[in-house]
Amino acid sequence: MFVKICGLSTAVDVAAAVAAGADALGFVLTESPRRVEPGLVRELVAAVPEEVLTVAVFREEPAAYVRAAVRAAGVRAVQLHGNHPAGAFAELSDLGLPLIRATSAAKAAGADCGDFGEELLLLDAPVPGAGEPWDWAELGARPPAGKWLLAGGL
Numbered sequence: 001m002f003v004k005i006c007g008l009s010t011a012v013d014v015a016a017a018v019a020a021g022a023d024a025l026g027f028v029l030t031e032s033p034r035r036v037e038p039g040l041v042r043e044l045v046a047a048v049p050e051e052v053l054t055v056a057v058f059r060e061e062p063a064a065y066v067r068a069a070v071r072a073a074g075v076r077a078v079q080l081h082g083n084h085p086a087g088a089f090a091e092l093s094d095l096g097l098p099l100i101r102a103t104s105a106a107k108a109a110g111a112d113c114g115d116f117g118e119e120l121l122l123l124d125a126p127v128p129g130a131g132e133p134w135d136w137a138e139l140g141a142r143p144p145a146g147k148w149l150l151a152g153g154l
Contacts, residue, residue, distance in 0.1 A: 007034035024053035029069050038072035063091040086116040113146025121148040
């Protein structure tokens, strides 16, 4: 099982997530009540062991903003949430970091990991970050192929 804890913003929370065995830590760099600035993320990820993936989370920002924020934050992966087109993933491939495509399960029905060039597909609730459970039946008869994980309101 792969576990990603998202929305971290303090050293205490980061240490607790690492101690609990999280495989990945998410830092929200998009409009959200859990938003953190790239400089703070850089400080927080400095103490994270190499085997724990650190992820900058964005929602519909332009590639230039994502690129600058990722470099300033010093994370090891990028998650694009929302309506990013496949071209956005192609634009960021030169970062040399794993790319994660996050979308709602309903929008991903029939999709596969890698369709946009991403290395991981994250299926989230229709309202990301709301903590509301969602109907897993939205995945339809065929869940995505490849590497994917569930998020939101679990």
